[in-house]
Amino acid sequence: MKFLSKLFNSNKHSPNDISLKISSSLQDFVKDEILPGLDISPHYFWSSFENLLNKFSDRNKELLDKRKELQDQISEWHIKNRNLEFNLGEYKKFLNDIGYLHQRSGDFTIKTFNVDPEIRKIAGPQLVVPVMNARFALNAANARWGSLYDALYGTNIIDEEDGAKREGGYNPVRGEKVIAFAKKFLDEIIPMEEGTYNDAIKFEFIDSELLITLKDGSSVNLKNKDQYVGYKDKGEGAYGLLFKNNNLHFEIQIDRSSPIGQEDLAGIKDILMESAITTIQDCEDSVAAVDAEDKIIVYRNWLGLMKSNLKRSFDKGGKFITRELNPDRKYLLKNGKMILLPGRSLMLVRNVGHLMTNPAVKDEKGNEVPEGIMDAFFTICISIHDIIGNGIYKNSKTKSIYIVKPKMHGPDEVQFTCDLFSEIEKIFNLPENTVKLGIMDEERRTTVNLKECIEVAKHRVIFINTGFLDRTGDEIHTSMEAGPMVTKADMKNQKWINAYENWNVDIGLETGFKGNAQIGKGMWPMPDEMLDMYKTKTMHPEAGANCAWVPSPTAATIHAMHYHQISVQDQQDKIINRDKAKLDDLLNIPFLKKDKMPSQEEITAELENNAQGILGYVVRWVDQGIGCSKVPDINDVGLMEDRATCRISSQHISNWLHHGLCSEVEVVETMKKMAKKVDQQNKNDVNYKKMAPSYDGIAFKAACELAIKGKYQPSGYTEPILHEMRLRRK
Secondary structure (H helix, E strand, O other), X not given: OHHHHHHHOOOOOOOOOOOOEEOHHHHHHHXXXXXXXXXXXXXXXXXXXXXXXXXXXXXXXXXXXXXXHHHHHHHHHHHHOOOOOOOHHHHHHHHHHOOOOOOXXXXXXXXXXXXXXXXXXXXXEEEEEEOXXXXXXXXXXXXXXXXXXXXXXXXXXXXXXXXXXXXXXXXXXXXXXXXXXXXXXXXXXXOEOOOOOOOEEEEEEEOOEEEEEEOOOOEEOEOOHHHEEXXXXXXXXXXEEEEEEOOEEEEEEEOOOXXXXXXXXXXXXXXXXXXXXXXXXEOOOOOOOOOHHHHHHHHHHHHHHHOOOOEEEXXXXXXXXXXXXXXXXXXXXXXXXXXXXXXXXXXXXXXXXXXXXXXXXXXXXXXXXXXXXXXXXXXXXXXXXXXXXXXXXXXXXXXXXXXXXXXXXXXHHHHHHHHHHHHHHHHOOOOOOOEEEEEEEOOHHHHOOHHHHHHHOOOOEEEEEEOHHHHHHHHHHHOHHHOOEOOHHHHOOOHHHHHHHHHHHHHHHHOOOOOOOEEEXXXXXXXXXXXXXXXXXXXXHHOOOOEEEEXXXXXXHHHHHHHHHOOHHHHHHHHOOOOOOOHHHHOOOOEOOHHHOOOHHHHHHHHHHHHHHHHHHHHHHHHHOOOOEEEEOXXXXXXXXXXXXXXXXXXXXXXXXXXXXXXXXXXXXHHHHHHHHHHHHOOOOOOOOOOOOOOOOHHHHHXXXXXHOHHHOHHHOOHHHHHHXXXXXX
16 A cells, blocks of 8 residues: 555645535545545545546536537538438548547557456456445346356246246256256366266266266266366355366356255356456446436545455345455366466456536536546545445455446547546556546447557557447437438447447457457347347357346346357457458448338337337336336337437437327327337336326426437437436436
8 A cells, every 4th residue: 555655645635626516415425435544635635536527627628619619510410411312422522621530540459458367368248237236236146156056947948848937936847958968068178088067977087187077987087188177065065067168167066965966967066257357347338327316436446446345234135135246266277276266257347428417416517517527536436445445345456446447439539538437546656557548339430440449548448348229229310401310220230330349359360459459349239038039049158259248147147158158259260350340331321212111100100110219218217217228128128228229229219200200299299109119128126116097207308309300319318307307307
């Protein structure tokens, strides 16, 4: 801690020179909870924050003004050329002329150092969770390991035919199907020289080798002996066998005294999978944090994770349970040495973007401060607890801080973030580039300038990913004046989408991400549809992405199987030599052709689908402060919804409204019709406030404004309206 003391105890400012207006509860939280153990005085904290704001707030505003300036120029170009056939060459030249497209970068590779192996070397699921919910945050951190048997038994991967129902207590018929599935997985991933795991009756460790005895009395080894790496003695005849494949571990648990193990020939009771390798603890799209009270909850939970003391107690089925962070896992290697494997995901924290402000702190003129600057300052300061060892566990073994930054538009905004991080490092006397940056490739200006964005952050970047929903929302908003857009369903078939997904991987590999940083893919949105996920989400590791988002710990365990089945490293070796995605395809605007206009029935169906999605999400956001949840869609299928899904739906309605495919009256009437459906879908929620038949609630008004006024929202974002309405509701 001594290396921090010199700067932190500096008293260059008098106690009265801080002009910020700070919420008293936030001041108390900083003084009583964040700073103890850091040797930082409250005065140094707040005076440094004020200096940071003075240095960066105007620049933040200038970047937002630049967004609007570019958007206005693009809209004017489309209006001017609306009656002409779209000319990609002229459009591209125009984007170059106004600086929307930056000068292309030459060859370079990223130079990010001190990065944990979870990011550099291990391909696997990435769990995204609202840090505002302590129980969810703990579940996510602990999702580094998950039971394969439980994941299979509790989901639709295992069918319910022939008496294999999920309801009630343990169903041995279903259990048999689970075990059969799991053993087939073992046959595929760690095959034996002969036979199958259905034939195994005993595991033995002899002369530094694992031998497996089969029903016929023969002993066999693994085809690849190196896949067996270690052993864990659990006492009373129970033990675990540790295996490694594609840099991922799993443990076959042997316990002949357990109800499952005593029925298994080899005594196998479960397979424990290394699952959520990394976790994004989210302060942004999945939370509803609009004031000091909310931000304290966000920061307090991140503090608890960094100090390893976050706990939550709750009643589960009549039993009182306390959840806390899992310890590391100890194994004896084949060579007799001990090894500790992390018991928790490596945690990244996602800050908010550049747009929003927060009333928790105001400047001397009474203006709310930029929330993105606030998030960076607070989350970095809190993370110092992890770096200097104030918790019983370590998050980053390399003493790095991982911040995912969303909704940046182009290289200038990435540069702003890097400069902001650099200044905060100086304030807290942290080594340069301690703070690593995850770039969310979810805005059009970032996508088309992705290599240039990476070059700006080449000493910090550890992550890029694609996010279809926000990216589509920005696609619609940027080209709002170009014409009415194709339906949401058809959007996935457009040329720009395929180019976008490939371009992200191509650029990442071209700039040296392989073995150094994560290339990520988006969320599986249906947490109850695990069979479909298991069948289709192989596309993400096949695409060369070494992480992909999942909505739950169970989904992480299931998706982990894909990274055993597919070597992302091998895929990247193949992809790096393919033909690269083209910028021209990225700039292909997905508007409807004149001969492909939808019928009235199709317009009605699209409006209802969008309206229902907006209402189902917004009513929980505004009335209950729930930023992300499983929301039934128009067909009653539960989908994970956050602000990204709301953004695309509101922008789509606004686009069709602007181009006359529907009227404002039709939009409102559709909202009323769908409000009744959403009310019905939430009838069992005791905290739910119905929207119909009065339609005069704040939530209903918010949903209507998002659709009707979507064209006028900055970059099509939902936050300004949602925050205003949530504050009014509170």
